[in-house]
Amino acid sequence: MLIIFIRAAVLYLFIVVIMRLMGKKQIGELQPTELVVALVIADLSAVPMESLNTPIFYGIIPILTLFIIGEIFSYVALKSDKARGIIYGKPSIIVEHGKILEPEMRKQRFNINDLLEQLRISGYPLLGDVEYAILETTGELSIIPKSDKRPVTVEDMKLKVQQEELPITAIIDGRVFTYNLHLMDLDEDWLNEQLSKNNISSPKDVFFAYVENGKDFKFQLKENSKSK
Amino acid sequence: MKPLLLAILFLIIIIVGSTATLYYVTNKAEELGGQLVKLEEHVDTGNWSKAHELYKDFKKDWVNTDHKWSMLIDHDEIDYINMYLGELEAFIKMKDKANALAKLSTLQHLIEHIPEKEYPSLKNIF
Numbered sequence: 001m002l003i004i005f006i007r008a009a010v011l012y013l014f015i016v017v018i019m020r021l022m023g024k025k026q027i028g029e030l031q032p033t034e035l036v037v038a039l040v041i042a043d044l045s046a047v048p049m050e051s052l053n054t055p056i057f058y059g060i061i062p063i064l065t066l067f068i069i070g071e072i073f074s075y076v077a078l079k080s081d082k083a084r085g086i087i088y089g090k091p092s093i094i095v096e097h098g099k100i101l102e103p104e105m106r107k108q109r110f111n112i113n114d115l116l117e118q119l120r121i122s123g124y125p126l127l128g129d130v131e132y133a134i135l136e137t138t139g140e141l142s143i144i145p146k147s148d149k150r151p152v153t154v155e156d157m158k159l160k161v162q163q164e165e166l167p168i169t170a171i172i173d174g175r176v177f178t179y180n181l182h183l184m185d186l187d188e189d190w191l192n193e194q195l196s197k198n199n200i201s202s203p204k205d206v207f208f209a210y211v212e213n214g215k216d217f218k219f220q221l222k223e224n225s226k227s228k
Numbered sequence: 229m230k231p232l233l234l235a236i237l238f239l240i241i242i243i244v245g246s247t248a249t250l251y252y253v254t255n256k257a258e259e260l261g262g263q264l265v266k267l268e269e270h271v272d273t274g275n276w277s278k279a280h281e282l283y284k285d286f287k288k289d290w291v292n293t294d295h296k297w298s299m300l301i302d303h304d305e306i307d308y309i310n311m312y313l314g315e316l317e318a319f320i321k322m323k324d325k326a327n328a329l330a331k332l333s334t335l336q337h338l339i340e341h342i343p344e345k346e347y348p349s350l351k352n353i354f
Contacts, residue, residue, distance in 0.1 A: 021231045053303040061246075064238045071235035 004049070007056055011045045014060060018067050031088045031137060033073055037066045088137045095133035098146065108135055119143065168211045171219070174204040184214055191217075200225075249300050254343040256293055261339055263289065268332045276323050283320055287313060301342055309338050 018041070022034070030038060041063050048059030077084040092104050094115060105111070115133065118141035124130050129149040134142045154161055168180045170191060181187060191203070194217040200206060205225035210218055263286045270279040290313065297306055312335050319328035345352065 021234060053307075055299055055301065055303070057299065058302075061242060064242060068235040068239045068242075071232050075232050 003052060007052075008049045010056065011049050011059055015041060015045055015063065018063055022067065022070060033087060034070060037070050040066060091137060091142075092135045093132065094135050094141070095127070095130050098128060098131060100127070110135060115141070124149075162213075165212070165214050169209075170211050170217070171203050171206045171209040173207060174222070176203045181211075184211055186211065250343065250346050250348075253297065253300065253346055256297075257339050257343045260286070260290065260293065261336055264332055264336050264339070268329065268336075271320070271325060271328045271332065274323075274325065276320065279328075280320050283317060287317075297342070301346065305338060305342055305345075309335060312338070 019038075022037070044062045044066075045059050048054045048056050073087050077087050092108050094101060094104055094108070094110060100112075100115070105115070116127070119125065119127065119130060119133070122141065122143045124143055124145055129145050130143055131146045132142075132144040134144075136142055168184050169177055170181060171177065176188065176191065178188060181191060195201075195203060195206075198217070198219065200219070200221070203209075205221055206219050207222040207225075208220045212218055263282065267279060267282045267286060270276075270282060290309070294306055294310070312331050316328060316331040316335065319331060
């Protein structure tokens, strides 16, 4: 029992490290080769985890091999367009100038219902509004609407707006994120000043606080602090 | 770039590690096989005291090998070797020549088979 526990823990930690090294993509965003790796890893680790007669290396070595091949493929695809086409495939244009390309649909085994569903999900229920629809290598459909059907932008309205800065978290559940404050050229003195301005005695009373546009302090107090 | 470097490092470790493992297992299997041949000669000639002595030496050597091989190869074959060694000891003690020779032959086959199974041949790959 203890051996199975230790083996499972070792393999779990090993897989977590490998998956972290492989990147942050989710299942739906994986390239075909990456999807294969993600699916096979699960199976490869299960056998040595439960079978005590199998050395743990019988699970570790194939997982490492898949990781190595995956990384080499990624590198080759990064360096060569031709190789990228072979390994990951190429995006396919399904709708061009508002016209469905039937041969391409057939080639990709993508039917009209799939197309209409993806168009609806993307917010273009009318095929006539679509100029281009491109089936990406991950299986997602990218849609480029006709120019007169795309959403209005601030630029279209000729309005002047200020560029928004990334909001920075300052306090979570009473813990101050000094590193984040330093990123914005702020310090704990500034934070304490903001807290006293808002009649907050200690950061420990704050549930969540962030800094907007480099200077605006926004916060929400903890429930028990409000009743004080 | 960092994961790629790690991948290359892992690749080198796997290739070097597998080659070293194969080399070690092959050499050790040959050595153990040689000891079994000597043991077989003494059993065959009926020199039971010498056979028992050689068996003890073999067993001692095997216990050390067992620990290392368990990390590298399927445990089933190691379990079989341990089981047949126990039987062989009893046959040597009982001076049962026919059964002792039969067990020795099986043990030789099992020990020779282990590096064969690890060798990257077409038969093993497919």
